[in-house]
Amino acid sequence: MARVFVITGPSGVGKGTLIRGLMERLPDLELSVSATTREPRAGERDGVDYHFLSRDEFDRRVAAGDFVEHADYAGRSYGTLRSELEDRVAAGVPVVLEIEVQGARQVRAAMPEAVQVFIAPPSLPALRTRLVGRGTDDAAEVERRLQVAEQELAAQPEFGHVVVNDRLDDALEQLTTVVSDELD
Numbered sequence: 001m002a003r004v005f006v007i008t009g010p011s012g013v014g015k016g017t018l019i020r021g022l023m024e025r026l027p028d029l030e031l032s033v034s035a036t037t038r039e040p041r042a043g044e045r046d047g048v049d050y051h052f053l054s055r056d057e058f059d060r061r062v063a064a065g066d067f068v069e070h071a072d073y074a075g076r077s078y079g080t081l082r083s084e085l086e087d088r089v090a091a092g093v094p095v096v097l098e099i100e101v102q103g104a105r106q107v108r109a110a111m112p113e114a115v116q117v118f119i120a121p122p123s124l125p126a127l128r129t130r131l132v133g134r135g136t137d138d139a140a141e142v143e144r145r146l147q148v149a150e151q152e153l154a155a156q157p158e159f160g161h162v163v164v165n166d167r168l169d170d171a172l173e174q175l176t177t178v179v180s181d182e183l184d
């Protein structure tokens with residue numbers, strides 16, 4: 001039975017918002033807290049939004065084999081710690097991973113039974129508008145993320161499920177249907 005749900009897609013597409021809505025609707029789901037070397041944004045808390053690690057600590061944990069997957073994204077490292085998954089998977093608790101495309105590929109190789117959903121924007125200009133509008137990244141960072149987004153969008157056909165996040169309510173409905181069908 002599918003117990004690991006990978007939600008991927010470009011930065012700014014609304015993965016976080018969709019996952020929050022998904023978890024309200026399906027409260028048995030638990031979210032894997034990723035590790036990153038990026039600096040916390042205003043309001044982000046260590047251990048809640050991310051495990052914020054120094055570069056040395058991240059590299060040490062990579063060498064120790066602590067990650068299920070890890071990837072470099074826009075100049076920083078991000079990864080899923082085994083400790084976020086193993087106990088939950090063993091206990092049959094469904095876990096959601098919010099990760100970028102390279103990490104999703106690594107999870108696909110390591111756990112082919114995981115369900116993977118690609119969240120796509122209606123268009124690249126719409127993605128730019130959202131990235132600028134959310135105001136979390138400066139102009140240079142927005143451009144870095146849009147460059148990566150073009151490559152990520154090209155990976156869309158690799159994914160069994162694609163949800164276009166045009167209207168949030170519709171996208172949430174579709175995502176909830178995919179996940180609840182797999183849980184049943």
Ligand code: 5GP
Pocket residue numbers: 009010011015034035038069070071073078079080098099100101102103104
């Ligand atoms: P942000 O800096 O906006 O929080 O995240 C940047 C990108 O890294 C997003 O696409 C996000 O989904 C992705 N990401 C977050 N956590 C992980 C992780 O554990 N592994 C991978 N591969 N990507 C992650």
